[in-house]
Amino acid sequence: MIHADHVDLIRDGVSGSGSVWADFGSGSGAFTFALADLLGTDGHIYSVDQNSGALRDQAVAMRRQFPETQLHQIHGDFTQRIRLPPLDGVVAANALHFVRDQVAVLKLVRETLKPGGRLVVVEYNTDRGNQWVPNPFSFTTFVLLAEGAGFEGARQLSSRPGTFLDGMYAAVAFRVDSQTAIQATYPNNFQHLSEINH
Numbered sequence: 001m002i003h004a005d006h007v008d009l010i011r012d013g014v015s016g017s018g019s020v021w022a023d024f025g026s027g028s029g030a031f032t033f034a035l036a037d038l039l040g041t042d043g044h045i046y047s048v049d050q051n052s053g054a055l056r057d058q059a060v061a062m063r064r065q066f067p068e069t070q071l072h073q074i075h076g077d078f079t080q081r082i083r084l085p086p087l088d089g090v091v092a093a094n095a096l097h098f099v100r101d102q103v104a105v106l107k108l109v110r111e112t113l114k115p116g117g118r119l120v121v122v123e124y125n126t127d128r129g130n131q132w133v134p135n136p137f138s139f140t141t142f143v144l145l146a147e148g149a150g151f152e153g154a155r156q157l158s159s160r161p162g163t164f165l166d167g168m169y170a171a172v173a174f175r176v177d178s179q180t181a182i183q184a185t186y187p188n189n190f191q192h193l194s195e196i197n198h
């Protein structure tokens with residue numbers, strides 16, 4: 001896949017969503033660069049990986065390809081709680097399949113998001129792993145995992161056929177707090193309240 005393919009896979013989950021994102025398990029940066037492209041120069045990207053060599057390579061490539069992107073690198077383990085600002089979104093691409101207890105990690109991801117924030121995953125569309133991809137989850141399974149972690153509105157964004165592990169998909173799910181849900185259902189009531197408060 002080339003850069004344009006990475007952008008196309010996640011575009012519908014990122015566009016118009018706000019500008020503070022993290023890339024969990026960013027590696028050498030394929031989807032960090034896709035985020036940089038989609039967020040533009042206002043974007044802040046918190047790039048998390050446990051591989052310091054990959055982060056170094058990523059920083060060099062980012063300076064070359066997207067010199068104005070505000071990249072904040074965090075060398076750490078995303079199965080543990082990581083200090084981050086409230087995020088508009090998180091991308092986890094080809095990273096969660098290394099984790100056994102995916103619901104536990106998704107709960108941590110959800111905590112990092114603002115109300116209304118979203119998680120975008122890119123994964124192989126299969127539930128059968130191998131030695132390189134130990135714990136993949138199909139889109140059908142992602143819906144269940146996301147619900148188990150408290151996310152709502154999971155839907156598939158795009159897919160890419162392939163011979164390795166049945167191709168890939170990108171999907172999105174939302175952190176919807178009760179206030180967000182009520183505001184979405186009764187927007188006029190909230191407009192009225194903000195008029196009273198001003």
Ligand SMILES: C[S@@+](CC[C@H](N)C(=O)[O-])C[C@H]1O[C@@H](n2cnc3c(N)ncnc32)[C@H](O)[C@@H]1O
Nearest residue numbers: 025026027030049050051077078079093094095
């Ligand atoms: C297959 S690479 C994917 C890189 C990139 N997201 C992509 O799609 O090209 C998986 C990355 O996840 C990182 N990773 C796996 N488990 C991790 C963990 N628990 N905490 C932080 N990074 C992790 C690895 O170091 C590796 O860079």
